Amino acid sequence: MRFGTIIDEDGKKVRLTDATYIVYLMSKNRRIRRAAFKKLYETYDQFGNTFASLMDAYVREKVSIAKVRGFESSLQASVFEDEVTPEIYNNLIKTVNENLDVLYSYYDLKREMLGLSALHLYDIYAPLVGSIDKEYTFEEATDITINALRILGDDYAATLEDGIKNGGWVDVYPNRGKRGGAYSSGCYGTKPYILLNYTSQLDDVFTLAHEAGHSMHSYNSRKNNEPQNSEYTIFVAEVASTVNELLLARKMLREVQSDDEKLNILNQVMETYKGTLYRQTMFAEFERDMHEMSASGHPLTKELL
């Protein structure tokens, strides 16, 4: 995807990419946040009908295969492997919906602190504390992460440190043609590879700790199990990663000096909470409803989605 350019803080034309998008969305400057947001979604919008027909075909296939295999729904078919029931899935969505007031009050606090009359989607990643501009080199991020995770044992810390520093576990920086986001990958018999798009922000340090959690989980699971028993289910996967983020946050909260720095880290924790609990569940709800509509014969058009 080519997203074109926007004008940055210094008046320079800069290229918008998957990796830089989030950096601009976390800008203190609302004009830059809005420009990046508009540009990205305008580009996606040009392909709206293509995405919708791809999605329609994909979901119809899921619905058909579930029917052929005798499942009640594509939802039941999807969660079957993880030994999760549709009731658990639906209960998660229901519980999150019943507690949206917590999310709304967080957003309201954020809106107030940012001094805005209304909070737009492009404002929700803006920093709460504008005065903090600290950047972290990848080497610093590695040391901070390993020190925070030392509580999990010397073996854990040493394995991770060696993997990152000498083992070639991590593809660190954004690159042309490289996908955005961050992932932990690999398979039985390989290193637990980590894909990052590191841009030196506090959020990137937390992302490293998060992916390190997945990778150490995989590493230990593969090391201690036969291949057929070494995979873990998606339902438990985020435990290892989010625990690492919380360990990092607690360590940093103990060590930073100023109230602003503390606030910045607490905001990072709130963002993790928002993303992991609220946002992911909203994805699940969207997906569930999309599958239900498709199963009842509605074509998934761009407008419907």
Ligand SMILES: [Zn+2]
């Ligand atoms: Zn994760």
